[in-house]
Amino acid sequence: MKQTETDTAVLDQRLAAWDRKELLNGCQAVAQGVRLADVDVISAYPIRPYTEVMDALSKLIADGKLDAEYIIADSEHSQFEIVKHASSVGARAFAGSSGTGWMYGFEALVVTATDRLPPLFLVGNRALDDPGAFGVEHNDAMALRDMGWLLCWATTAQEALEHVLIGYRVAEDSRVRMPMALAMDGAFLTHSQHMVQVPTEEAVARFLPRYDLGPRRLHPDNPISIAPQVNEDWVMELRRQNWEAARRAKGVIVQAYQEFNEIFGERYATPFFSEFMTDDAETVLIGVGAVAMPARTAVRRLREQGRKVGYIGLRWFRPFPTEELRECLSRFRAVGVLDRNFAHGSPDCGGIVLHDVRSCLYPLASRPAVVNFIGGLGGRDISIADCTRMLEITGKAAERAGDEETVTWIGLRE
Amino acid sequence: MIKRVEVNYRGIFQKSLGKYLGSDIVMIASRMGKVAFSNGRYSDSPERNGIPCKYFAFVAEDLSEEELEAECGAKLDIDEADVSVVVDDTMVKGVEPWGWHGVRPINEKVHEKGCLLVITRHQPEDLLKFIAKKPYPYRLATLEGDASLAGMWVFKDDLTRERVLGAIAAVDPGIISIEAVEAYLLDKTKDARRAGAAREAYEATLRRVRLVKPGEGINWSHPVPVLPKWHEFEDTGIAVPAVPRGFKLGPRGQGRNDRFKRGTTKTHRPVIRFDLCIECTLCWLECPDGCFDPTEDGLYDVNYEVCVGCHKCAEVCPEPECIVMVDELRFENDRSPWEHWVRDPQGYIRWAEEKKGKERVHFPVVTGTGREVREGTYVPPKLSGAETPA
Ligand code: SF4
Numbered sequence A: 001m002k003q004t005e006t007d008t009a010v011l012d013q014r015l016a017a018w019d020r021k022e023l024l025n026g027c028q029a030v031a032q033g034v035r036l037a038d039v040d041v042i043s044a045y046p047i048r049p050y051t052e053v054m055d056a057l058s059k060l061i062a063d064g065k066l067d068a069e070y071i072i073a074d075s076e077h078s079q080f081e082i083v084k085h086a087s088s089v090g091a092r093a094f095a096g097s098s099g100t101g102w103m104y105g106f107e108a109l110v111v112t113a114t115d116r117l118p119p120l121f122l123v124g125n126r127a128l129d130d131p132g133a134f135g136v137e138h139n140d141a142m143a144l145r146d147m148g149w150l151l152c153w154a155t156t157a158q159e160a161l162e163h164v165l166i167g168y169r170v171a172e173d174s175r176v177r178m179p180m181a182l183a184m185d186g187a188f189l190t191h192s193q194h195m196v197q198v199p200t201e202e203a204v205a206r207f208l209p210r211y212d213l214g215p216r217r218l219h220p221d222n223p224i225s226i227a228p229q230v231n232e233d234w235v236m237e238l239r240r241q242n243w244e245a246a247r248r249a250k251g252v253i254v255q256a257y258q259e260f261n262e263i264f265g266e267r268y269a270t271p272f273f274s275e276f277m278t279d280d281a282e283t284v285l286i287g288v289g290a291v292a293m294p295a296r297t298a299v300r301r302l303r304e305q306g307r308k309v310g311y312i313g314l315r316w317f318r319p320f321p322t323e324e325l326r327e328c329l330s331r332f333r334a335v336g337v338l339d340r341n342f343a344h345g346s347p348d349c350g351g352i353v354l355h356d357v358r359s360c361l362y363p364l365a366s367r368p369a370v371v372n373f374i375g376g377l378g379g380r381d382i383s384i385a386d387c388t389r390m391l392e393i394t395g396k397a398a399e400r401a402g403d404e405e406t407v408t409w410i411g412l413r414e
Numbered sequence B: 001m002i003k004r005v006e007v008n009y010r011g012i013f014q015k016s017l018g019k020y021l022g023s024d025i026v027m028i029a030s031r032m033g034k035v036a037f038s039n040g041r042y043s044d045s046p047e048r049n050g051i052p053c054k055y056f057a058f059v060a061e062d063l064s065e066e067e068l069e070a071e072c073g074a075k076l077d078i079d080e081a082d083v084s085v086v087v088d089d090t091m092v093k094g095v096e097p098w099g100w101h102g103v104r105p106i107n108e109k110v111h112e113k114g115c116l117l118v119i120t121r122h123q124p125e126d127l128l129k130f131i132a133k134k135p136y137p138y139r140l141a142t143l144e145g146d147a148s149l150a151g152m153w154v155f156k157d158d159l160t161r162e163r164v165l166g167a168i169a170a171v172d173p174g175i176i177s178i179e180a181v182e183a184y185l186l187d188k189t190k191d192a193r194r195a196g197a198a199r200e201a202y203e204a205t206l207r208r209v210r211l212v213k214p215g216e217g218i219n220w221s222h223p224v225p226v227l228p229k230w231h232e233f234e235d236t237g238i239a240v241p242a243v244p245r246g247f248k249l250g251p252r253g254q255g256r257n258d259r260f261k262r263g264t265t266k267t268h269r270p271v272i273r274f275d276l277c278i279e280c281t282l283c284w285l286e287c288p289d290g291c292f293d294p295t296e297d298g299l300y301d302v303n304y305e306v307c308v309g310c311h312k313c314a315e316v317c318p319e320p321e322c323i324v325m326v327d328e329l330r331f332e333n334d335r336s337p338w339e340h341w342v343r344d345p346q347g348y349i350r351w352a353e354e355k356k357g358k359e360r361v362h363f364p365v366v367t368g369t370g371r372e373v374r375e376g377t378y379v380p381p382k383l384s385g386a387e388t389p390a
């Protein structure tokens, strides 16, 4: 098909949306996203791996590249309270943490959601102590799953930068107003240096409108009091509003990706999860985070041997893409769910993602077989060979011989 | 094909150097049209002073970035290295990043066609006195220079970075070429001196590559710990047995953790002239790692197995020339110096002075400004009659 002049204009515009390539690790990519989002207030308290984000931001401020209040808190709890309050006066606010630090600030995280404020938080996933471990495990971010938050994982440093912008856009939308947690695998993503494309400020301004709280903005010109004591008289109705917002968020997310693609080029085929070689697949693995890299490579190699396998990278965990994932997974004979987290004592003692995936499949008359893998805890690596093995176990489950284990541990010394 | 470079560096003091080398390799390889990325062995951090750490760079010509990352990015360590760079030559004695890993040979990852590239002023033969044997031949290259140690988070800009890039181009041009190194440094810094330093190191390294024959080196005596399976230890969590309480006078007399000695952390070790000691107790009190063992004659022996080389004892010792920090590579064992002294006081003093040599190395308090080398003064032995052997 011949390119029309309008097509060319659109392409030119998309090309102009990108400024330059820089060598950045995942944390520095997030800091670039925060700079481009022109964040007003940052609150910081160190914990590895998130620390590198606060370091990168303080450097951007020191270098005169970002104009923001940078407040060092005395703990994660204060840190999260600071951004909550900043957000309530109409400042675009950013904070982040990891592992047990994140858990320490949990009370403040919960009220940020019930106050319907939309700051963005980076969770550099880290194992929960004890004993001490720095490596990735998803339980820290997953703890938010029932709290009225938006929760999404980036797979690459590039995606991390872009999801700071997408995150603010969705969170601040007046139909949503929910806090946003952007999660990123500690080490494998936070601390790995890649060439990252950095968008221009102009293009970002076209995509991300100003943060406007409207009549809910706390300000001397608008004296209001928020979050009064309400007891049994209001809580049900407020929770219902949270519920509606979480449902509405899905439409807002879809729209945000559409506009992102329009401005920056076709970067995301689907908003909630990515599909890799799933077209005629019979067996798929679904996972969260940077494990996509070895998993997709395992899929590509098995495809070369003629095996019908695919990989699904679940990007958004809250709101959960119930209908979209149900429709997608209904096409396959077997689904292996990979959990880099634990939910001891839960149904089948499976992982957190397993439960949501199985539950979303339940209404289907004909459901794929579902098995679960627990792996990569505490930063243990998940190799290409591990992914191949998981795909093979999942493939066998499709035959429903009845002897398949629901949960298999991967990479365990056993 | 994937090329893997590991940079062995000392935690904190060389952190920026390690990271910059990783970034530079990625930038240079990218400019050459290759795919590359870089990361650090994450579990090494938070890096404690002197702890051996690693930074990696991965380069490929025929892979997508995703495949490269799948192969290399989701792993904590590498299986084999095309080039293992060592930016502090005392690490050739072995590296112990964590108590769970054991003391590992510096050339552990170097594969058959690979190269161990060491910044050193020692001869390759001297280095091989500490390096483990391998069943296959590999290359050992040396680049003349000192360990570039900076302070906390500080980078010491002494051209080590540029010189190592040049040396890597010399030992494996399949990773980065010297022309690309020079062009990158010129573009980035507009400073011909930096590109010149890389070129000079490149030329020098080409002349200093030695083939190490199979079996050349030493038998490695440190076992690699085997960690138990999940059902092989108590299911109530990890409990590490306590260091037995107790204390007796004499060498190794104090209770210490035998599981993680941390001796591979040091670039220098203290040499003590026991004859000059005024028994002030300061070394014993101030050593952050409790390395000094009081002896029955009122002196303080030092346990080199656990000394991390922090220089503190030498700083606090009030007597000139009594405690002096000396290049760790001048020592082949960790035996008690006090026992040597008691056995043969005069011989010990000769030994100590020979080890000390002329140069006294200090690291100024303002970190990142590098090291100061002064000339030492010779203090004649102060031996009482009792210490003079008959
Ligand atoms: S250098 Fe001295 S003070 Fe430091 S650890 Fe060694 S013996 Fe102790």
Ligand code: SF4
Residues within 6 Å of the ligand: B272, B276, B277, B278, B279, B280, B281, B282, B283, B284, B300, B316, B317, B318, B319, B322, B323
């Ligand atoms: S600090 Fe020096 S003089 Fe004092 S006890 Fe130690 S070695 Fe002797």
